[in-house]
Amino acid sequence: MSGGVLNWCFKKSIWVYHVNAGSCNGCDIEVLDVLTPYYDVERFGIRLVHTPRHADALLVAGPVTRQVRERLLRLYDAVPEPKLVIGVGSCAAGGGIWHDSYATCGGVGNVLPVNVYIPGCPPRPEAILYGVAQALGLVPKNVEAQEYAES
Amino acid sequence: MDLNALLIAAFYTLVFPGFLFAGTVGLFLTWVDRKVTAVVQSRIGPPWFQPYADIGKLLAKRMLIPRGSQAAVFLAAPLVAVAGATLAAVIILRTVIAPSSGFVGDLIVLIYLTSLPAIALIVGGAASRSPFGAIGAGREMGLILAYEVGFLLAAITVLVKVGSVRLGDIAAYQVVHGPVALSLSGLLALGVAMFCIQAKLGFLPFDISEADTELIGGPLAEYSGAGLALFKLARAMMFFTLPVFVVVLFLGAPQPDALSWLGFVLELLVVITVIIVVKTTHARLRLDQALGLFWGRLAATAAAGVALALLGL
């Protein structure tokens, strides 16, 4: 029962730490948009914190350049469990247009265990809200792989 | 001391009006703060259970202790903060409920206890082996030096007018002679005290030591999990205790009739609203600006208040 209560507390109160892992700042601006009164994430208990020690979720934007990789790993270690990693943007999802560049690691998935990806270039603030809600298990997934074979 | 008295004291300290009561009401007031802030910022804001969910979530997180930090001090600091806040809540709320239950000098004890959370913050920040903690601790020390002067002078003004160091006597005096704030010296002292508790609570424009965007939390930078939860709880309890303290000192404790209690609660809400509105509309001051403000005009105003009280005004 205590596990259920603490689980509920965790779902209702996610503190986010935003990391720019080589992003062009497009995704960072959209993350900032989500924090404005127009979209107001505070009604879901989500708050921006400025140190990874206070955070529950890492919001990573960018394809993870070689220079930032070590720091990103240290930030991940600094977040106390239980934690989530959310990759924001097409760069975080698959490396974006830098997917085969020598200077990047090809997306956050190659560096950290990611809970949810939010593709977009940049993703709309609504898309980021949807992705965070999905990480908390509040909304279902809306996409699935499509296969077709001509007979 | 017999077992009965011990159990009653434990009940007062831990349940009502101590830890549980002050903690619950204090957390509710932090929700009021966030909701009013949201309304001013034209948005919806969190639901009523948000602060409780925050504390619950923090208790569920793993607490990390930085390598090389003074672990014993680091872990003890949040406990000291909560202890100070709890005891302060017990003393002032017992005075509100039963004005004769205090002891001589409980006003001075209360002033010391309300500065314990800030001192615990300094010690915890310094023990955390983080440069942000060290800077934050230094800033908090400067801030304490700044506001304690004004706060003490404001309390001395009330002392001079009432002539006693007992909170119960201060409450009784105001029943007979009316609120202290209605006199000129009392009004000046109340104004200074409002500034001082804004700084004691670590709210804008005086949240210098914990500047989130500058110092990533200052002394709290390395705290996580239960330690952070306790510091936040101590702060919430202070948000309940300090406005009650100010109202009792300057506007009087409620008498045992419903109308008096209603007036007391309204006065409390007005004080809390002023704190929140000032917090929402002001930007952060630098430490030297805050020191200049507290040691300059506010200290002068408070000193004038004491002088006027000595003259009987």
Added chain:
Amino acid sequence: MFKHFISELKETLICLEAGQVTLGYPFQPHAPEAGFRGLPVVDPLLCIGCGACASACPARLIDMTDDGDHRTVSFELARCTYCGSCRDVCPAEAVTMSMQFETATASTQDLRISMKLKLVRCVLCGDVVGTQRATDRVVRDLVAATGGTAETIGWLDLCLACKRKEAMATPALAIEVTR
């Protein structure tokens, strides 16, 4: 100091005039404006496997691989930049940019589109000519342009190299030089 406090209070009252500006999303849908480019949607029945989109994509996420008698066209939409070039160059108008932006997923595999189309191989040398659908489209366009019938169009099953060889070996196709 006091004047400053009063002006801050006035500002607060001005802010209160705006009321509550928060959108109802996600409890109410919020449709994007017209012209919004969301997730690309490919109609697998229209795609002719020409590869124009694969050339145009800046993220190079469209891959075409020939294997046996099938061409596999796959889209790795995880790294799509939503530029719309694939839609702009597609000759069959098979790609559209939908309004879908709720594309969050735990696995990027959910963002793959994969189509296998039948290939036409050269009857002489076995090299790839193109997809059956591309050939059908060529026939359709030539019939419409020349007024002929499908049976009069030859060499549909020859690769470019073999077509050249055939043309040079056919005297009837030699161009007369009169001067």
